[in-house]
Amino acid sequence: MALLFAALGAIPERMAALERETAAMRTDVGAIRDALPPRLVSPADAARCFAVSLPTMRRWIKTGKVPVVKVGATTRVDLTRLHGVDEVTVRRLACIATARNDSDDR
Numbered sequence: 001m002a003l004l005f006a007a008l009g010a011i012p013e014r015m016a017a018l019e020r021e022t023a024a025m026r027t028d029v030g031a032i033r034d035a036l037p038p039r040l041v042s043p044a045d046a047a048r049c050f051a052v053s054l055p056t057m058r059r060w061i062k063t064g065k066v067p068v069v070k071v072g073a074t075t076r077v078d079l080t081r082l083h084g085v086d087e088v089t090v091r092r093l094a095c096i097a098t099a100r101n102d103s104d105d106r
Helices: 002-035 043-050 053-061 085-106
Strands: 068-071 074-078
Touching: 043 053, 043 074, 053 074
Parallel strands: none
Antiparallel strands: 068 074
8 A cells, every 4th residue: 555655646746757858848849840941832932942943943843843732822842742862863863964975975
């Protein structure tokens, strides 16, 4: 019985510790969320992110190179569905570019 009462007595202390941990995690998640770019951005904002002109971004949207979401009558670029290029793809594209340059030189 004494063990049960001791365990029950420790509950408020343990709850307070959990509440402090939860508050700290909320702060961390908020900081992470603030650091992330918005999920859906306008084509103009996406063009700035990619350092390309707005006509280029619009062309990429039209050809499907960039994933978009329609929100009413507006188009938004979905940044969460964009992926970087991996090392294997970079090598493959470099080989293709090198081959093209070599054939242009001839």
